[in-house]
Amino acid sequence: MAFLVSLFTRYKREIETSDKQPDESLKTHYYKAAYQQVFASVEKVFRDDADCRITTVSQERGEIAVEISKPFNCFLVATIVSVKPLETAVDFTISSEKFSLLGIYPDLKKRINSYFNKINQVHTNISLK
Numbered sequence: 001m002a003f004l005v006s007l008f009t010r011y012k013r014e015i016e017t018s019d020k021q022p023d024e025s026l027k028t029h030y031y032k033a034a035y036q037q038v039f040a041s042v043e044k045v046f047r048d049d050a051d052c053r054i055t056t057v058s059q060e061r062g063e064i065a066v067e068i069s070k071p072f073n074c075f076l077v078a079t080i081v082s083v084k085p086l087e088t089a090v091d092f093t094i095s096s097e098k099f100s101l102l103g104i105y106p107d108l109k110k111r112i113n114s115y116f117n118k119i120n121q122v123h124t125n126i127s128l129k
Helices: 002-009 035-048 105-122
Strands: 014-016 029-031 052-058 063-068 074-084 087-095
Touching (some): 014 105, 035 087, 035 105
8 A cells, every 4th residue: 555655646746845744854844043034045045046936025924936947847835934933934835737757756855855955054953853
């Protein structure tokens, strides 16, 4: 049964990180930093990535929408939320219309993890308690 779940997961074309994700690498990441600092860092990650084009920035709502062009077209929304003073949560939702015989889920997951890794280099990740 686990094999079938794994096989079908590979063909999903959307990933949403959350606290309820069974995959540890796709759980919400919490950072020990003020909301403004984390928001600015997440925005900088996308501005520095040549494959990304920021379409919307809403600091009031804590969202950044991004179109990604390589290795295939996809759309990402980063959500940044202040949980408490000096604790900020970051979640991503990424999706693509592309279909691949090999499945694109692994590529989407790799992209999300690379963004989390870039943020981890700037801020202390306190998710891994």
